[in-house]
Structure formats: structure tokens, C-alpha cells
Amino acid sequence: MATRAAHKRLTREYAALSRSPPEYITAHPSESNILEWHYILTGPPGTPYENGQYWGTLVFPPDYPFAPPAIRMHTPSGRFRCSERLCLSISDFHPKSFNPAWEVSTILLGVLSFMTSEEMTTGSVSASEAERKLFASRTRWWNSTGGGSTKRTLSGQPAETQAQQGGNKTGFGAIKAGDGGQRFKEQWPEVDEENWKWMESERINPQTGKSLGLHQQTTNQSGAAAANKSNTAVAGGGRETVNAVEQSWISKNKWYIVAAALFAYVLAARALGDQK
Template sequence: MASKSAIRRLNKEYKAIAQSPPPYICAKPLENNILEWHYVLRGPQETPYEGGEYHGVLKFPGEYPFKPPAIQMITPSGRFQTNTNICTTMSNFHPNLWNPTWSVATILNGLLSFMVEDETTTGGIRMTDRDRRILAGKSHNFNLDNSKFKEIFPELCTPQAAPLPDNVPKPQVPASTTSVPNLPAPQNIGAKVQFFTPHAQLRNRPLVTKVAPATGTEEPEAAVVPSPRRSRWFSFEPYYKLYVILVIFLYLIAAKLISRAASTPV
């Protein structure tokens, strides 16, 4: 069930998209379910998807905008599996990377940018550019055979796909699926990761410190390996109090025996 904030936010976004549609993108929610949006991406010029018309769905959680949607594509594209959740930084595969300020337009722009890349992802497939162009040419007729598409997008149900305007800008392609503008890098990237032995954990003393692989050109630091002597000493650490008590106890017994021996007449 959609929360009040989700309903208010999605209604606001639908109004914004209707007034100023993003290039290559058409999107709208179902009349009876604000959490299910259907979209159509137009293939950009000078890509294997040029002339294509790709129908898909966004399934928003009731907690939106605080949780990301699931993203699927219905029309065969040669880039994504059909009716399968697609892994991007703006999908439910990465809730830790989600930014609540992102909108439906942001999500679909990101998906379109990712589509024209060849980066491997869950839900993605690899095909030749020739096969993708063939699918692009068949996409409009494929959509016309889909009753859901005809119900939601009657304005697109023409004998031929409408040509793109000449002044449509090319989509901005991010460097990768994880390099999204205005998104702070994950805190564990490039951060020091501490590894503990079971005994050292008890005293919270790291024995080995390594650097997690970073996304840039920075080289990871070499591991600091403890000396054998230090390792042996820390392996006894949890019991050192017991050893001290035992030594003191033995010392007291020995002292008492010596005292008795000294006081016994010869």
C-alpha cells in the first residue's frame, strides 16, 4: 500500500513529466495503481537502438521516495532480459546507494544512459549491434501486439513509430553504473578494513590491517603482518590473569614451606 508521502511525491512527478517530458522518454502511472508506472524509451540516434521503442515498467515500493523501485523492460532490446528486474544504482538491487531526491525522470534517464553502454549487469544480455538494430526495427510492432501497451499509450499506437525531432539532445552517459552525480561514494570503498584473530577480538586489537580495493588508481597498502613472537603472546592474552594468580599462589605456598622449614629445630 502506498504511503501518503509516496502518493504525494508520485503525483507531483507525474505532473512534472506531463508538463515537460524528458528527451526520449514517456512515462505515466496506472490509473488504479500509482505505484506502477509504465515507460517508453526511444532509441537515441547513432546507437544500435535508433528507431527503437522500448516499453517497460517501474514498480515503486510503498515507502517511496525512501526506497528505490524495481525496473523491468518488456520490449526485447538485445540489452536487457524481458520481464526481469534490472540491476542499476537506481533500482532495488542497491537500496544503500539510493538517493531520495532522485525522481522518475532521473531513474529513466539513468536507465537510458546505461542502456547505450555495454556494461554487464544482472538482467542484462549481450548481443551484436546488428541484432539490436533488428530488434529496434521490430519493437514498435511488438508493442502494438501488447494489450497493456495499447491501453496505457494509445497515443503511440500509430502504424509507424513517430520519428524523433531533429533537435533532441543525446543522453548523457555516466562513466559507470555506480558513478552517479550527487551520490557520495560508499564508505567502505578505499577505507581500511581490520581483520582480527579470535583472541585479539576480545581485546579489540587488530593484528592485520589491509586496504580495501579503491575505484581509482590508488594502490592498496600492503598488509601489516604481525611477528610470530607477537602472535604467540596474543594467543595467551585471554588467560594472562589466570597465569599471574597461579604464579602468586605457588609463590605463597613455597614461601610458607620455606618458613616452616626454617622454624623447625634441627
Template sequence: MATRAANKRLTREYATIQANPPPYIVAHPSENNILEWHYILTGPPNTPYVNGQYWGTLLFPPTYPFAPPSIRMHTPSGRFQPSTRLCLSISDFHPKSFNPAWEVSTILIGLMSFMTSDEMTTGSLGASDAERKWLAARSRWWNSTGGGSVKTPVKGNTATVKGVGAVKAGDGGVKFRAEWPELDEENWKWMTEHRIDAATGKILATPEGEIGNTSAACSPEVAALKRGPGGTTGLGDAGRAARDAGQSWVRRNKLLVVGMVVVGYVLMARLVGEGGAASS
């Protein structure tokens, strides 16, 4: 339970961040617990996270602002381990380095800065830019479906504080929906518009005879989903087979052909050598 000082401070900070939110950042306390804050970082331009929707939590101690919060990011990003406490100078890993003058906005700006850097710490991950762009494209789907564990929003479900530090794939997007109902509704509309399969996060094929949404098909998010996590176009076995079918047998078996030529040459050389020895 928050102390009177913590409650007063966090109430003031909520008013401040509502009136003047930092770029690409929104945040609010949970309705039932002012010590539990939820934030959304939108991936900034010129980064692998552009347009990604990154949801996470700040859990403040009752003694805030004289002690820092724990920081987690639930949405897979390729930068942080999902739902894992992050070791930062602004987090509860380093209480002695925390400055009581720092506010929620200061903490989240610091988190954004660290996310877009290459510095490593406890809870961070290494990944390629292509993988991070792919995860950014899937972020809205992941938040609203809990990683594909539900196909449609489950109305009437209410989330609890229990487990907020371990929100991972499988919760059906319940906690996200409880804290961000407007964003959740927007996400489902986006998935419908872009023909995203709620169960897998992949793009559904356009039905035969139906003209697809050209503007949606050209969006950066859809392009990243088509490329796949490794930055490739995601050809499966069928795709590779179709590709190989257009190539000659010789081109597809270069090593075998070379080996056959070498063996044939050696055999011919031996035969010629044995014929010369017999004639002499």
C-alpha cells in the first residue's frame, strides 16, 4: 500500500504526464493500485522499432520517490526479455543511484533511450535489425491476443494484479485489454484491415477473386511480416520446391556433376596408363 507521500507524488505525476506526455510515450496507473503503472512506448522513426507498440509496467515501492520502481517490458521486442526485470540505473536494481527528483516521465524517457542504444544489461537481448522490425510489426497483434492464445476479444474478462510481473504469451490479451481498452480496440481493427490471423499473427491469403487492400498491403508493418524474422521472404518447403523446379538438374546438382567428372577423369587416366604398359 502506498504511503501518503507516494500517493500524492504519483497522483501529481499522472496529471503532469497526461498534460504533457513525452514523445512516443503514454502511461497511467492501474485503476486499483496507484503503485502499478502501465506504459506504452511507440517505436520512434529511424530505429528498428519504428511504429512498434511496446507495453510494459512500472511497479513502484510504497516508499517512492525515495526508492525506484521495477521495470518490465511485456511485448517481445528483440531488445528485452519479455516480462523480465531490467537492470538499469533508474530501476530497483540500483536503489542507491536513484534520484528522488526523477519522475515517471524521466524514467520512461531513460528506458526509451536505453532501448534504442546498443548497451547490454541484465534482461536485455541481442537481435538483428530485421528480427526487431519483424517483432515491431507483430507487436499490436501480440498485445491484444496474448501471443495468439485467443482469436477474438474476450469481453467481460477482468485482469488481476496477480502475475503482472509475468504477463507472457497465453493470457489472451486480458491484462492489456483491461489497461488499454481503446488501444486494444484499435489493434483489432488494424488486424482486420490488414488481414492478420489472430491465432498466428501471420497475413491471411486474399480470397480468390477478391481484390486486396492496396494501401494496407504496402504498409511497412505488412512488409516486415512478409519478410519474416530473418529478413527473408519466408519461403517454405513448397516455395523452395517451386523455385527449384525452374532450374535445370545440372544447376541444382553442381557438386555431384563435378564429382562425377573428376572420377571419370581418374578412371580414364588409369585405363590409358594400363593400356600403354601392356603395349610396351
């Protein structure tokens, strides 16, 4: 339970954040526990995380601000291990280096700054720029579906049709326990609703994170390729049939052809003899 000083400090900081949130940062305390904060970092432009939606938590000690919070990021990013405590100078790994004057906004700006750097520490991972961009493109899907563990489907898209898309039913980078996105929805209901609207408009399969339209396009292309191959085979078969008929007629009438040739030769020889 938070001390009176911690409760007062965090209440004041939440009011300040609500009035003037830092760029790319949104945060609020849990309704049931003011020591548990949830944040979303939006990937800044010009970085591999651009437009990514990175959800995490800050868990403050009861005697905050005289001790730092535990910092975690739950959304796969290619930069941090999911839901593991991060070893930063502003986290509970280094309580002696924490400055009580630092506020929640200062802490989250530090997390964002560290995220966009390449410095390694406990809880961080290395990945290529392409991998991080892929993670960024799937963050909204991941947050609102629990990494594909949701049972919810898109409107107008029957579950049995979606099942035909194949793929891992637990989704890309899913939490092993898989809550179907319920925890995210509880903390960010409006953001969750926007995420589902985005999945609807982009036709993203909630169970796999893959585009349903891409699957249909691939199927159509495969069908077209098969039809072209079939047409080519038919055309080729037609030519082969004509050749076979011609060869069969010659084979059956070869002696008539030889006799006709000899007869024509004799007539030509007689005509030449008469002229002489």
C-alpha cells in the first residue's frame, strides 16, 4: 500500500501528465492500485519503432519517490524482453542512483530514449531493423488480441473461415498464458476499440495477425496460375494431336504414296522419250 506521501505525489503527477503529456507517451495509474501504472509509448518517426504501440507497466514502491519503480514492457518490440524487469539507471535495479526529483514523465522519457538507442542491458535484446519494423507493424494486433489468444473474430468473418488461414493459433510472440487481450482492454478500453477498428479495416485475422486479403489474393493468384498452366497444356495437347493424326495417315498410306510416286516418274520418263 502506498504511503500518504507516495499517493499524493503520484496523484499530482497524473494530473500533470493529463494536462500536458510528453510527445509519444501516454500513462495512467491502475484504478485499483495507484502504485501500478500503465503506459503506451508510440514509436517515434524515423526509427524502426515508428507508429508502434508499446504497452508496459511501472510498479512503484510504497515509499516512492525515494525509490525507483520496476519497469517492464509487455508488447514485443525487438528491443526488450516481454514483461521482464529492465535494468536502467531509473529503475529498481539501481535504487541508489535514483533522484527523487525525477517524475513519471522523466522515467518514461528515459525508457523511450533508451529504447531508440542500441545500448544493451539486462532485459534488452538485439534485433535487426527489419525485425523491429515487423514487430512495430503488429503491435496493435498483439496488444488487443493477447498475441492471437483471443476468441473474438472480425464482423462478417466466420470463425471457421478464419481457421482456414492456418498458422500458429497462439500468434506471433504471444504470452504463454494468453489472456486474449483482456488485460490491455481493461486498462486501455478506448485504444483497444481503435485497434479492433483498425483490424476490421485492414482485414487482419485476430488469431494469426495476418491479412485475410493477402490470403485471398494468394489463392486467386494460385488459381490463375493453375488456369494458365491448364490452358497451355490444352494448347500443347492440340498441337500434339494434329501431329499425331498426320503421322498416322502417312503411316497407313505409305505404299499408295510410293506407288503414286513411281507412276508419276514413269509418265515423266515417257514424256521425255517422246520429245526426243
